[in-house]
Amino acid sequence: TLLARTRGYGKLILFGEHFVVYKVPALVGAVSMYTDCDVEFVETPGVEVIDDRPAVPNYKVKKKEEADHAIDLVLKHFNMDTEKQGLKLHFGGDLTCVSGIGASAAQVVSLSRALSLALPKAMTEDEINAAGYEGEKGYHGTPSGIDNTAATFGGVLKFQRTDGDPIFTKKKITTPIRIVYASTGMTSSTTEVVGDVKAKKEADPAWFDDLLQKYLVLVEKGEKAIDEGDMVTLGALLNENHTLCQSLTVSCKELDDLVTAAREAGAIGAKMSGTGRGGLMLALTPTEEVQDTVAAALEKLAPQVWKTTFA
């Protein structure tokens, strides 16, 4: 169907949230859940948005202003004059919107795909991704572009922002990467947290550089572990990335508690994922059985728990 071609996928950052903003490589996996969008041209001028995306409580209320701005930026990118041509946008899909899953990127990519289908000229995947990036600017000032790239292309990607176009490659997955991810139930503002890290970096460049150097060693090893299908090493490295997030001050007690619980339940690695100070954590599980055990353990503490596999 047409709607299937408007999918924008959610993502989980395996390595490099926050560091990726500063033009170093990150590793990201798209989840199988997506947002889709239906565009209707209507007589009434303006934009009507019907948002049927599943979401954790308060997410949509908290993100409404940013979402409206993001949609506006995408429409501007498409040179759409909604005073002349009214639009009705209907967002849906099975991706639960929660801070950390890249729901904003999934939304603007699905909108870009839907507009591209509605317009006479078909767009390339790179053009869709670029349109999604314009929308992401509505959510925070300096998006790395990792979210919209994962939302557009799917799979597991190595991503790096540069002064020009970002560079990214799709990883070949030899061993399935089984993940449980859980929400803290808290929605944080990416703009605020990214801004805070920036302020701390400017106040103490040596502190930030030390963490960045450690991260660079980590992400290189992480890529190797993925290439070799070495889940035990991958898990240990994810744990180390969580420690770096703690040093960056972007984790919080709620995330730390979930990370500890996942490890105790048998996860071979666990870390926060995304913006932090709320949002999501993820756990790497070696088998389907452990994936279920860890999910059950997290369900006792977290309001929402999901499973996904990068294969």
Ligand code: PMV
């Ligand atoms: O919380 P999310 O899913 O929006 O991920 C944000 C990732 C950051 O690295 C913190 C910001 C960015 O633009 O990459």
